[in-house]
Amino acid sequence: MFSLPPFSELKELVASRTAGDVLHALKSPHPDLSDLAALLSPAADGFLEQTAARSSEITMYRFGKTIQIYAPVYLSNFCTNQCLYCGFSAGNRIDRRKLSLEEAESEAMILHNRGFNHILLVSGDAPKAMGVDYFEALALRLRERFASVSIEVQPLETDEYARLFAAGITGVAVYQETYEQKTYKEIHLSGKKRDYEYRIDIPARAAEAGMREVGIGVLLGLSDWRADALALGFHLAWLRKRFWKTAFTVSFPRLRPAEGDFTSSMDVSERNLAQMLFAMRIFDQDVGLILSTREESRFRDGMIGLGPTRYSAGSCTAPGGYGNPDLTGEQFSIGDHRLMAEVCSDIKNRGFDPVCKDWDMTFQLH
Numbered sequence: 001m002f003s004l005p006p007f008s009e010l011k012e013l014v015a016s017r018t019a020g021d022v023l024h025a026l027k028s029p030h031p032d033l034s035d036l037a038a039l040l041s042p043a044a045d046g047f048l049e050q051t052a053a054r055s056s057e058i059t060m061y062r063f064g065k066t067i068q069i070y071a072p073v074y075l076s077n078f079c080t081n082q083c084l085y086c087g088f089s090a091g092n093r094i095d096r097r098k099l100s101l102e103e104a105e106s107e108a109m110i111l112h113n114r115g116f117n118h119i120l121l122v123s124g125d126a127p128k129a130m131g132v133d134y135f136e137a138l139a140l141r142l143r144e145r146f147a148s149v150s151i152e153v154q155p156l157e158t159d160e161y162a163r164l165f166a167a168g169i170t171g172v173a174v175y176q177e178t179y180e181q182k183t184y185k186e187i188h189l190s191g192k193k194r195d196y197e198y199r200i201d202i203p204a205r206a207a208e209a210g211m212r213e214v215g216i217g218v219l220l221g222l223s224d225w226r227a228d229a230l231a232l233g234f235h236l237a238w239l240r241k242r243f244w245k246t247a248f249t250v251s252f253p254r255l256r257p258a259e260g261d262f263t264s265s266m267d268v269s270e271r272n273l274a275q276m277l278f279a280m281r282i283f284d285q286d287v288g289l290i291l292s293t294r295e296e297s298r299f300r301d302g303m304i305g306l307g308p309t310r311y312s313a314g315s316c317t318a319p320g321g322y323g324n325p326d327l328t329g330e331q332f333s334i335g336d337h338r339l340m341a342e343v344c345s346d347i348k349n350r351g352f353d354p355v356c357k358d359w360d361m362t363f364q365l366h
């Protein structure tokens with residue numbers, strides 16, 4: 001089981017790093033967790049240009065001039081948990097809807113026809129409304145049509161992940177939201193998600209089941225971002241040691257306006273987010289870094305080539321919202337409203353290739 005040093009120690013570790021530690025981390029051929037702490041520290045803020053340059057150099061070397069493009073397909077907004085920051089939270093009065101298999105397939109095919117080959121199936125945590133049987137049946141319908149199908153749904157057991165992998169799901173995203181246990185309890189009021197320990201072991205369960213890719217992340221704005229990003233580094237390093245065959249991604253979604261009007265006093269600026277992305281890239285040269293449509297187009301365009309390797313595009317966060325854009329009941333409001341074609345065109349204008357397909361399910365099936 002993964003366990004972290006106390007969150008207060010992570011905060012202290014980051015706060016105590018000096019400019020000398022930052023320079024050491026920038027020069028290190030194999031940065032460790034202490035280097036990551038330095039790159040996340042207040043002392044590193046004055047070195048943002050140097051960290052951006054180092055992050056860009058590594059990204060070019062490991063990933064080339066490419067950005068992978070994907071889109072989410074929201075399947076259901078029913079949820080049994082109460083998470084203060086989420087539009088789907090059980091206490092919110094929103095239009096609840098779950099897509100039938102036919103409707104879900106139709107939503108996915110709208111994305112397919114727009115040119116998407118990588119999709120992420122998303123649902124709230126309500127196993128009675130939508131369980132493993134449903135995900136398996138949908139995966140079997142979609143597996144031949146998409147290069148990859150991943151899920152961001154309720155936590156599952158290892159054998160359930162293995163079953164979905166066999167059906168064609170190749171990736172799982174599951175975010176801890178915050179690694180600070182006190183805050184975690186305060187914002188997760190009820191439901192299974194309230195169990196911090198249970199959740200923290202889900203990425204390992206997905207990797208153990210054989211998933212090709214596992215995504216971890218924190219929701220920025222819930223707690224101290226520097227310590228949360230360092231905790232992510234600890235988690236990533238622990239997973240890498242045990243699951244060397246699995247590819248990992250890290251995501252740093254920032255809080256967005258959502259039903260329930262949750263507000264936080266923990267502001268995380270674009271500059272902070274950039275520092276985090278650069279630090280994680282320098283710490284782990286192979287990790288996929290995701291920058292979603294939560295961020296505005298100006299910021300996403302500016303970050304091309306500096307660290308992120310995957311962008312969502314043309315996203316809708318309400319179930320059924322691609323076929324019917326008037327539907328409400330979204331999880332949160334997005335920041336980048338461009339269509340996929342516009343996102344791709346802006347990436348190309350910066351001399352990069354938007355990659356809609358870099359993996360094919362047939363690699364796995366044969």
Ligand code: SF4
Nearest residue numbers: 079081083086089124
């Ligand atoms: S964050 Fe996930 S578990 Fe929590 S309310 Fe939203 S959909 Fe449900």
